Amino acid sequence: MSERPAKRDTQSAAASALPRGLLRQFTQPRFAPFVSIVLGVLLAQTFGRQQLGGWSIVILAAWISLLWADTQPRPKDRAKRGALLGFSLGLGWFTGGLWWLYISMAVYGGMAPPIAGGALLLFCAYLALYPTLAAALAAALAPAAGREPWKLARAIGAALALAGGWTLAEWLRGTLFTGFPWLALGYAQVGNPLSGYAPVIGQYGVNFVAALAAALLALLSQVSLRGALVSLGLLVALFLGGLQLQQVRWTHAVGPTLKVALLQGDVAQSEKFKPETLGPTLQLYGNWLSSLKANLIVTPETAVPVLPEDLDPGYLRQIERALREHHTAALLGIPLTRGADQYTNSVLGLGGAAPYRYDKSHLVPFGEFVPYGFHWFVKLMDMPLGSFARGGLDQPPFVVRGVKVAPNICYEDLFGxxxxxxxxxxxxAPNVFANLTNLGWFGNTIIIPQHLEIARMRSLEFQIPGIRATNTGATAIINAHGQVAAELPPYTVGVLTGSVQGHAGLTPFAWLASRYGVWPEVLLAAFALLLGWALTRLQRGGTHHHNARV
Structure with a gap:
């Protein structure tokens, strides 16, 4: 009789030890990089899917727990392991979220599939260097894992150091070599309370807050009960602060409500530049521009894919005449020339009080200019690539009935x-953003909602509405609070009509960034990193005074 309870206790202990044993196995050097890759792939799935955006914090928290589960006493050794986990996370993250780049190279670029696949992996490996840097730094500064819980000050320091280092690495990724901050952590937060920080500290600030939230969540596995309560309290405070900031209105409605018509031609990318399909494309957009009645009509990027001098002399004149008869203005995507030997990816303003032209300023590497030393790579593709000239960053807006509409082209809205x-x-100062885009190069893929997510962040940062006219999607109207008011189904031919109310005023982010660029956010991240470093050095030798884990 007395032996039965002991048997049940033994079985219970064995059962409870099983998950702990599995967890220890996952953190072993031979398994941890593979777990990190899987977490990176899962992280990528939270972008462009609003219902999954909040999971980005949970997934990152799981990875941070893996990063901090290092018992090696020397910071140098922890940094090496951290670098490996950061690189493996980045490789899974970027290949899992940017795989659509393969389509532009292999399907539309005519590149051999093995070469296109290799180029994609190399690019993702390059992007993975940035989380590698952040992870190595965070692992070196964090205390070593052990049987005793981390002291609270050092734990908070580790969280601050991780968030600061992560944000600085993301800033570098979005800056060096013209930058590519696609899939930045802040973008996944556009549908949750942390987006409330966007008009104050911008996307990189939201990035920092989201990384800090993930680190605070990960601390629950490293601190005592008291430390866990403090971490949870700070985590709740971050979300409550975001909720409160969402109620603040930094801008106000201005001018008349504009009736807009946003065109989506769904012209196949493989057919767009063929002479035999040019006629139907010109007719499609010509008919829309000449017949629709709205205050503003917007076409996609390069809706007219040839220079004005290569068009029928009466094509643009007829459109201009019809627009004036209807008291309508239009933004037309078209390539233009500047001087004798320069081309620009541009927008023409038609039907306005004065001639208007906007030239794209942030050009796409390999698509609109060839980086030094990479001409050999471009020769492997059969694509109409060129070397375009840049426009300025502060070009004036297109004025429609007193409302200032600021065009931007393609992924220029990636750079707040x-x-x-x-x-x-x-x-x-704009009252409305107008994005003209052609994502036909990348197929009917996750890039469409990913780019819409980016556009929503810009409306959140500046609290002004955005309108998007795209070739294949997402053609949409976004209000001044970053919410999608209307959207056409992707890969359909259609016109999205609706109303847009312009907004005037400056958010704190708009005021700071217009004067100092991204430096306020960089300084915030650097201060957090330095403060975290200082806190992690406190009582480094006093591990024997730790309280037992509760």
Whole structure:
């Protein structure tokens, strides 16, 4: 009789030890990199899917727990392991979220599939160097894992150091070599309370807050009960602060409500530049521009894919005449020339009080200019690539019935601090953003909602509405609070009509970024990193005074 309870206790202990044993196995050097890759792939799935955006914090927290589960006493050794985990996370993250780049190279670029696949992996490996740097730094500064819980000050320091280092690495990724901050952590937060920080500290600030939230969540596995309560309290405070900031209105409605018509031609990318399909494309957009009645019509990027001098002499004149008859203005995507030997990816303003032209300023590497030393790579693709000239960052807006509409082309809206330069001159400060895009190069893939997510972040940062006219999607109207008011189904031919109310005023982010660029956010991250470093050095030798884990 007395032996039965002991048997049940033994079985219970064995059962409870099983998950702990599995967890220890996952943190072993031979398994941890593979777990990190899987977490990176899962992290990538939270972008472009609003219902999954909040999971980015949970997934990152799981990875941080893996990063901090290092018992090696020397910071140098922890940094090496951290670098490996950061690289493996980045490889899974970027290949899992940017795989659509393969389509542009292999399907539309004519590149051999093995070469296109290799190029994609190399690019993702390059991007993975940035989380590698952040992870090595965070692992070196964090205390070593052990049987005793971390002291609270050092734990908070480790969380601050991780968030600061992560944000600095993301800033570098979005800056060096013209930058590519696609899939930045802040973008996944556009649908949750942390987006409330966007008009104050911008996307990189949201990035920092999200990374800090993930680190605070990960601390629950490293601190005592008291430390866990403090971490949870700080985590709740971050979300409550975001909720409160969502209620603050930094801008106000201005001018008349504009009736807009946003065109989506769904012209196949493989057919767009063929002479035999040019006629139907010109007819499609010509008919829309000449017949639709709205205050503003917007076409996609390069809706007219040839230079004006290569068009029928009466094509643009007829459109201009019809627009004036209907008292309608239009933004037309078209390539233009500048001087004798320069080309620009541009927008023409038609039907306005004065001639208007906008030239794209942030060009796409390999698509619109060839980086030094990579001409050999471009020769492997059969694509109409060229070397385009750049426009300025502070070009004036297109004025429609007193409302200032600021065009941007393609992925220019990925760079919030550059778009903030439009607000430097109060006379040019936009009331509405208009994005003209062609994502047909990348197929009917996750890139479409990913780019829409980015556009929503810009409306959140500046609290002004955005309208998007795209070839294949997402053609949409976004209000001043970053919410999608209307959207066409992707890969359909259609016109999205609706109303847009312009907004005026400056958010704190718009004011700071228009004067100092992204440096305020960089300084915030650097201060957090230095403060975290200082806190992690406190009582480093006093591990024998730790309280037992509760």
């Amino acid at each position: 601090a550059q778009m903030a330069q439009r607000f430097r001159n109060p006379a040019h």
